[in-house]
Amino acid sequence: MANLRQILAATDLSSPSRQAVRRAALQAKECGARLDLLHVLSRAPFEKLRNLVTDVPPGLEERLEADARDELVRLAERLHQDYGVSAGVHVVTGSLLAEIENQADALRADLLAVGGRGEGFMRHRVLGSTAERLVSKTRSPLLVVKQPARQAYRTLLVPVDFSSVSAATLRLARDVAPGAEIVLLHVFEVPFEGRLRLAGVKDEVLNGYRVAARQEALSKLQALAEQARLASGSVRFLVLQGNPERRILEQEQDQACDLIVIGKHGEGQLEELLLGSTTRQVLAESQCDVLVVV
Numbered sequence: 001m002a003n004l005r006q007i008l009a010a011t012d013l014s015s016p017s018r019q020a021v022r023r024a025a026l027q028a029k030e031c032g033a034r035l036d037l038l039h040v041l042s043r044a045p046f047e048k049l050r051n052l053v054t055d056v057p058p059g060l061e062e063r064l065e066a067d068a069r070d071e072l073v074r075l076a077e078r079l080h081q082d083y084g085v086s087a088g089v090h091v092v093t094g095s096l097l098a099e100i101e102n103q104a105d106a107l108r109a110d111l112l113a114v115g116g117r118g119e120g121f122m123r124h125r126v127l128g129s130t131a132e133r134l135v136s137k138t139r140s141p142l143l144v145v146k147q148p149a150r151q152a153y154r155t156l157l158v159p160v161d162f163s164s165v166s167a168a169t170l171r172l173a174r175d176v177a178p179g180a181e182i183v184l185l186h187v188f189e190v191p192f193e194g195r196l197r198l199a200g201v202k203d204e205v206l207n208g209y210r211v212a213a214r215q216e217a218l219s220k221l222q223a224l225a226e227q228a229r230l231a232s233g234s235v236r237f238l239v240l241q242g243n244p245e246r247r248i249l250e251q252e253q254d255q256a257c258d259l260i261v262i263g264k265h266g267e268g269q270l271e272e273l274l275l276g277s278t279t280r281q282v283l284a285e286s287q288c289d290v291l292v293v294v
Helices: 015-031 045-051 062-084 096-107 129-137 166-176 193-198 203-227 244-254 277-285
Strands: 007-010 033-039 089-095 111-115 143-144 156-161 181-188 233-239 259-263 287-294
Touching: 007 015, 015 062, 015 111, 015 143, 015 277, 033 062, 033 096, 045 259, 062 089, 089 096, 096 129, 111 277, 129 143, 156 166, 156 233, 156 244, 156 287, 166 181, 166 203, 166 259, 166 287, 181 203, 181 244, 203 233, 203 244, 259 277, 277 287
Parallel strands: 007 033, 007 111, 033 089, 111 143, 156 181, 156 259, 181 233, 259 287
Antiparallel strands: 143 287
8 A cells, every 4th residue: 555655634623523533543554554633723713812802811822722732642642542553743723724735745645534524624414615625725635534434444436437537536446445345437428318309319319329328438447447457356337327416426325335436526627726516516415435536
């Protein structure tokens, strides 16, 4: 697992975000990676307090930072007890997104982990603005943890659209969960099917288009798996027609997946800082963890 050497887990010290820290520790143990923990103290509450109270206790910011560091150190000690992983701890004051990115860059993080729910990241089933901006901005693969980290990932759903990020998505999926089964999914639509139907194209002709599109996609999935050197027994191929977001969320449940690995941008995505609509909806509505590949 030489490709996954450094993991950074950002936590607001809430209970849900601790699940992200535990998942990061489990991943570090599985992959032999180094783990660092980060807590960011926002300056905004201090500034608001100074506007409301004239005599702010001296040294308050320093005491709060020391308290946060103590709590983070205790969390690191617990991770060492439970997983045998030693974690570096970092407490900084500043802008949440900027400081997470700064620390990820400084550590050259191969993976950034955050909680899917919590005070500063996401609410249940709704992608919070802070998290969405983090996903859009980050240059590191982002693991959004929604479920308790009880065991290594067993079944991965990897939807691909054969854009340039598809191969990297599959490689990172294997790096993160080397022992898991991969369900490699492609969702297709027949171009202009509605217009063709209105133009009087017969159902048997449209069905022929669907069969051809399905076979072409299956061949591409097999080639992608061969390129990633996946063992034949570790991957299943799935080609479906329909809406990508709906099919991905359906298959998450049907295949009992515990991790979705998806590209940040889909085919045709031009704006680097925008999050693809499919990825945004999967992040917001999926039940399992989601790994977004940049």
